[in-house]
Amino acid sequence: MRRVRIGNGCGFWGDNLDAPVRLVRDGQLDYLTLEYLAELTMSILAIQKQKNPNLGYATDFLDVLRSLMPLLRQQTQLKIVTNAGGMNPLGCARAAWDLLRHHQLDNWRIAVVQGDDLMPRLDALLEEGHLLHHLDTGEPLTAVRDRVVSANVYLGAKPIVEALKQGARLVITGRVADASLTVGPAAYEFGWGFGAADFDRLASATVAGHLIECGAQVTGGLWIHADEQTRLEEVGYPIAEIAEDGTFIITKPAGSGGIVNEETVAEQLLYEVADPRAYYTPDVVVDFTSVQLEDQGNDVVTIRGASGVTATDTYKVSIAYRDGYMAAGTLVIVGPQAVSKAQLSGRILLERLRQAGWTYQRSYVEVLGAGDVVPGVWPQGYEPPEVVLRVAVHDPRREAVERFTREFAPLVTSGFAGTTGYTTGRPPVREVLSFWPALIAKSAVTPQVELLP
Amino acid sequence: MTPPDITPTQQIRLGEIAHARSGDKGNHANIAVLAYTDEGYAILRRVLTAERVAQYFASLQPSKVERYEVPNVRGLNFVLYDVLDGGASRSLRSDSQGKALAVALLQMPLTLPADGDLQRCRRSAPTDPKGFPPSVPTPWRRENAEENIESQGPV
Numbered sequence: 068m069r070r071v072r073i074g075n076g077c078g079f080w081g082d083n084l085d086a087p088v089r090l091v092r093d094g095q096l097d098y099l100t101l102e103y104l105a106e107l108t109m110s111i112l113a114i115q116k117q118k119n120p121n122l123g124y125a126t127d128f129l130d131v132l133r134s135l136m137p138l139l140r141q142q143t144q145l146k147i148v149t150n151a152g153g154m155n156p157l158g159c160a161r162a163a164w165d166l167l168r169h170h171q172l173d174n175w176r177i178a179v180v181q182g183d184d185l186m187p188r189l190d191a192l193l194e195e196g197h198l199l200h201h202l203d204t205g206e207p208l209t210a211v212r213d214r215v216v217s218a219n220v221y222l223g224a225k226p227i228v229e230a231l232k233q234g235a236r237l238v239i240t241g242r243v244a245d246a247s248l249t250v251g252p253a254a255y256e257f258g259w260g261f262g263a264a265d266f267d268r269l270a271s272a273t274v275a276g277h278l279i280e281c282g283a284q285v286t287g288g289l290w291i292h293a294d295e296q297t298r299l300e301e302v303g304y305p306i307a308e309i310a311e312d313g314t315f316i317i318t319k320p321a322g323s324g325g326i327v328n329e330e331t332v333a334e335q336l337l338y339e340v341a342d343p344r345a346y347y348t349p350d351v352v353v354d355f356t357s358v359q360l361e362d363q364g365n366d367v368v369t370i371r372g373a374s375g376v377t378a379t380d381t382y383k384v385s386i387a388y389r390d391g392y393m394a395a396g397t398l399v400i401v402g403p404q405a406v407s408k409a410q411l412s413g414r415i416l417l418e419r420l421r422q423a424g425w426t427y428q429r430s431y432v433e434v435l436g437a438g439d440v441v442p443g444v445w446p447q448g449y450e451p452p453e454v455v456l457r458v459a460v461h462d463p464r465r466e467a468v469e470r471f472t473r474e475f476a477p478l479v480t481s482g483f484a485g486t487t488g489y490t491t492g493r494p495p496v497r498e499v500l501s502f503w504p505a506l507i508a509k510s511a512v513t514p515q516v517e518l519l520p
Numbered sequence: 521m522t523p524p525d526i527t528p529t530q531q532i533r534l535g536e537i538a539h540a541r542s543g544d545k546g547n548h549a550n551i552a553v554l555a556y557t558d559e560g561y562a563i564l565r566r567v568l569t570a571e572r573v574a575q576y577f578a579s580l581q582p583s584k585v586e587r588y589e590v591p592n593v594r595g596l597n598f599v600l601y602d603v604l605d606g607g608a609s610r611s612l613r614s615d616s617q618g619k620a621l622a623v624a625l626l627q628m629p630l631t632l633p634a635d636g637d638l639q640r641c642r643r644s645a646p647t648d649p650k651g652f653p654p655s656v657p658t659p660w661r662r663e664n665a666e667e668n669i670e671s672q673g674p675v
Contacts, residue, residue: 105608106546106608106609107608107609203546203547289541291535291539291540291541291622291623291626292539330539330554333552333554333593333594333595334539334540334541334552334554335541336552336593337541337550337552337554337590337593337595337597338541338543338550338552339543339544339545339550340550340552340597341545341548341550341586341588341597341599342588342599343588343590343595343597344588355590356589356590356591356592357592358592359592360592360593387609390609390610393610393612395612429612430612431605431612431613433613433614435614439614440613440614440615440620441577441580441615441620441621441624442579442580443577443578443579443580444576444577444579444624444625444627444628445624445627457614459612459613460612461610461612499609499610500609501606501607501609501610502546502607502608502609504546
């Protein structure tokens with residue numbers, strides 16, 4: 068039976084820059100996928116594009132592509148599928164094209180998948196009755212319309228299949244469901260359709276994509292038993308080797324660090340999942356309780372039996388809107404009663420601001436080392452010799468949050484004995500972009516595939 | 521007169537019979553708890569209820585906790601609603617994405633009957649990745665595959 072080997076070298080924007088090179092060098096891949104877009108990455112990219120129309124994509128991808136050049140020359144079978152396009156897939160593709168041409172790889176065809184960006188026609192859509200109600204609260208988007216920064220549909224695998232059919236070696240998308248980056252290549256290689264006869268195979272490839280989309284999280288990262296022996300310092304990134312019938316294995320390059328076993332796969336199977344019987348993607352709805360894992364040893368786990376049913380007639384939409392400013396700063400408090408002194412220092416900091424006329428929409432004091440990260444669940448009575456005080460605020464007024472960031476340093480001289488750790492200077496103020504999940508009818512969205520050159 | 525409870529019991533932590541992973545979905549978090557053995561899973565299905573988990577994380581003030589059974593991986597998947605202080609983008613807490621909830625839940629005290637069940641609930645697989653038998657065949661490896669993808673070029 069034919070198999071296609073798909074490796075994911077990036078789980079989010081900011082992931083290890085060397086991982087894709089090691090994965091391509093040692094992974095014997097047919098496809099490399101690179102996943103850059105977390106829930107709110109699009110809104111950050113949207114703001115970058117507002118400032119500079121040539122930006123708005125994951126620029127890390129160009130560094131990765133540059134580092135891959137020698138391997139791309141050797142591995143003439145390899146294709147790359149990435150959502151690095153972000154808010155500007157065409158701009159990303161043009162920059163990638165320049166880079167490939169500069170390295171004499173001008174035989175590479177690049178496909179750009181677009182149509183996910185609803186921003187240019189948001190008002191028209193609202194007028195047509197697509198109200199984009201908040202999935203949790205049911206509120207219509209009009210409540211925050213004037214503050215919306217980005218609105219992107221999660222497209223599926225179909226336009227990726229189309230791009231590969233047109234001969235693309237590099238497929239650059241905007242917002243696409245993470246698992247569809249894997250489903251696309253599998254469906255193309257095996258000629259799967261998107262009808263009822265293909266649901267189980269699409270479901271299986273979706274499970275594969277879901278398992279590898281977060282990179283090292285399935286190869287030993289976050290595994291509860293990871294230790295020194297796991298060699299996370301040279302952790303291998305994951306590979307899904309998918310057979311024509313949809314059955315697949317999860318593995319990693321031979322000799323790399325990390326581990327693939329039934330535990331790492333089972334933990335990742337349910338990562339960020341709500342109802343495991345209904346995992347929604349634009350391609351298929353998957354029943355995660357149907358899959359059978361079999362640990363073959365030597366970092367190979369076989370996954371069989373995935374079943375799926377027809378996808379819904381809606382796409383998920385990820386909307387971000389401007390929601391004020393926030394900052395969080397820290398100080399270290401050492402010595403007897405460090406916990407209570409830290410708590411009091413936090414209150415003093417906020418009280419000094421109040422006396423200066425600044426109160427905040429939201430504020431939060433945490434004592435790290437005293438069990439505050441998950442408050443209320445750790446046993447009480449332990450007195451740590453030192454703790455980290457962390458204070459965070461959120462407010463619509465930027466100047467109020469700026470003022471807050473200046474209140475940490477004074478505590479080094481006017482606080483309690485043992486106050487230290489003011490080493491990183493004033494904490495940065497960042498704009499808050501809040502998340503508004505919604506659905507839209509698939510009929511209102513048209514995915515597009517464009518080829519370069 | 522009520523007869524004294526003579527059933528011997530033992531106190532353990534959830535982490536002795538299960539592993540877990542947690543993550544976020546907007547302002548909600550999920551925690552997947554995976555029992556090491558079938559015996560352990562049978563116990564967890566009985567004792568690790570949604571109410572119990574809601575009570576354990578009461579300080580996070582979940583608006584609702586749902587439990588889904590995932591028997592194929594001996595799993596219980598808990599969804600904790602509205603526990604992330606607004607979610608990744610606007611939470612003021614360090615753990616804005618609920619990453620720490622799994623290890624926190626594994627510290628939960630559980631009371632088990634002390635009749636030897638615990639041994640059958642504990643993990644038996646070697647922790648050391650080198651401990652896997654080296655002789656297990658790996659028929660799916662590329663070097664053993666009979667056919668290659670048609671686009672495969674010289675490597």
